[in-house]
Amino acid sequence: MNDHDHDHDHDHVDDPRALRADALEAILIERGLVDPAAIDQTLDYFQNHLGPMLGARVVAKAWADPGFKNRLLDDGLSAIGELGLGGPQVDHLVVVENTPGVHNVVVCTLCSCYPWGLLGLPPAWYKSLPYRSRVVREPRVVLAEMGCVLPDEIDVRVWDSSAEVRYFVLPERPGDTDGLGEDALAARVTRDQMIGVAR
Amino acid sequence: MNDHDHDHDHDHVDDPRALRADALEAILIERGLVDPAAIDQTLDYFQNHLGPMLGARVVAKAWADPGFKNRLLDDGLSAIGELGLGGPQVDHLVVVENTPGVHNVVVCTLCSCYPWGLLGLPPAWYKSLPYRSRVVREPRVVLAEMGCVLPDEIDVRVWDSSAEVRYFVLPERPGDTDGLGEDALAARVTRDQMIGVAR
Amino acid sequence: MDGIHDIGGMNGFGPMVRDEQVFHAPWERIAFALSSCAEIVGNTDDFRHAIERLDPAFYLGADYYGRWLGALEVRLRERALIDSDEVDQRAGTSDARPRAIASPGLPTRSPDGGPVRVLERRRRFSVGQTVRARDLHPVGHTRLPGYVRGHHGTITMTHPAFVYPDTNAHGWGEDPQYVYAVQFAATDLWGEGDHSVSIDLFEPYLEPA
């Protein structure tokens, strides 16, 4: 039905959304409103070149290099530019730092804003109705449902990315990482930490 | 599938709601949680004994009898009691009067509250999402879509029946009804007038 | 709860459709009659709250009596009068199976009689007074819609006292409260419009302006 089935999932034969997507693709290509090559390039770029490994490099460098960390907290976009990072949906970046007494968590209640250039496309739960509706109202409960129970004495700060600023959480460096290089540090960073649904 | 198909419509054979309704009915009857006779009596009562003809009698009497009208506007429940009316969903009644300068319209934004005892069960549009959401915000537009264009100089008052008070609109008596008896007057009253979506 | 049912003032539902029918199919009649006749411990307030607690996509996607049917099944399950999957099995389908969030509390008895009560105490507010609808966000049932919260209005009528839905829906007692008709200016609610909106509010929803 289409040429872009790069992955192992498949459409249900009679899913009307699949039929409509194929129809729209065919119409747009016929009218010259979309370049078939651009479709493939876009999917390749987002699926194979973006992802949490980029954000993890930023976190690892901040953990390893106090000067970089200061620059990152001061002007996120310039600092990640030092690593050649930036990219889509990162027009202005604010990095918020977890500390022993503060936990940050990011959401977009109105749609699904997310720092694509650092984390790739968001997982389905980030865009889900329960996450969007509940995390601004009862973040401790939502995080607990996701396996992250925060002690009462930790301040919880929720960031609703309602404009074009993108938020990114700098987690605390684990205590058992002395002497590790940036690559080894990056391997310890999870996407969930950079969203703020893990500690 | 069930014994209560008194009317001419029918379930689509594979409508899961029809299947679930039949299942619930069978379960409840088996467990003695519902009396099959009560089901029939209830449907007969609501479909055959309640309806806008009751409210129309109230309006006609108010048009014909100024004393009744005063009592109706003062204490709706007592006044309709004089006519032997009351019944379900009419625990307290407020009758609001249209005048040359005032138009009243009734809604229940939170669910579907409606003076069953005077008007019967509400039509689908009264319970619809567009009516419930819009009539408190843009009543003139909603009424115009329903064929009732109100001049700008008429005050529009929307009544959202959010508690157990029920609202009922007393329309203006038409100018060409001099000398008509109550039955003839009642024949001129429409349900839409008593809700307030007609003038 | 700040639920999907609280749609007063919402945009997006499209034009009025003049559907004049009460029932569209026999199953709608059954849904209505069973909801009216089933002998279960409960009341109108917990019935409404069961509708409000239905999954929002189910709520919007179901027809009106689809919500009633869903709420009835949920209430029967919650009272352990039916097993969780019993309707699915009997109906031979899990399509249109209702899901709902939990209530903070269910009624423990079905009251007799209507909702009007006589109170000894005096009303807190009087006709002509300017009041503010409190900005409350109770987790349970309430009849204070979002669109008036925080806004100023004028008391135009005093009503009798009624059983308080916010407690009665949950088995927390009848706690009867006076009710007032409160008139709001559309321009204050929505920033535009020349009409007024009057709404019946229970005394605990109000504070002096």
Next chain:
Amino acid sequence: MDGIHDIGGMNGFGPMVRDEQVFHAPWERIAFALSSCAEIVGNTDDFRHAIERLDPAFYLGADYYGRWLGALEVRLRERALIDSDEVDQRAGTSDARPRAIASPGLPTRSPDGGPVRVLERRRRFSVGQTVRARDLHPVGHTRLPGYVRGHHGTITMTHPAFVYPDTNAHGWGEDPQYVYAVQFAATDLWGEGDHSVSIDLFEPYLEPA
């Protein structure tokens, strides 16, 4: 608009479901890629507004990329780039056909570059200041969610100026505005909770407290 998308703080959506996938089926990839690549006159703001304008039951019932697919079809129809029934005919089905209310205005050109702009004028507010989110109910696109309207917060960061979504979505110009991070106390927003919620608000959404 006060649309179905504005769900921050709403109750009723149930527990978190840990679905880690980005795409679940090829059609979701196509929806994403076509939305990204189609050369039509428009911008991110009008794209978001097209999603918001989808019929609320469609919005809640569709998966995430179902909304993207619906918004794309609506935008193509509104620009007369496809006929109203063209996708139905080509797909051989009218199932999952999106409906949407009209926008008060569509963009007339697609802007170049990102949304950050440099303004000569000074910011109206500064860090540490207490402000009130205005109780606005615009009929078009806005990024002022319902849950902060009318509430007091504190400016914690000043951001650059950005293209103003409320005008840019509708072809009414870029009208760039300063943006601020404004911190609200949960207890003020919901009456409970010990956390804070920070949200980015455009200058016209704010007034001095």
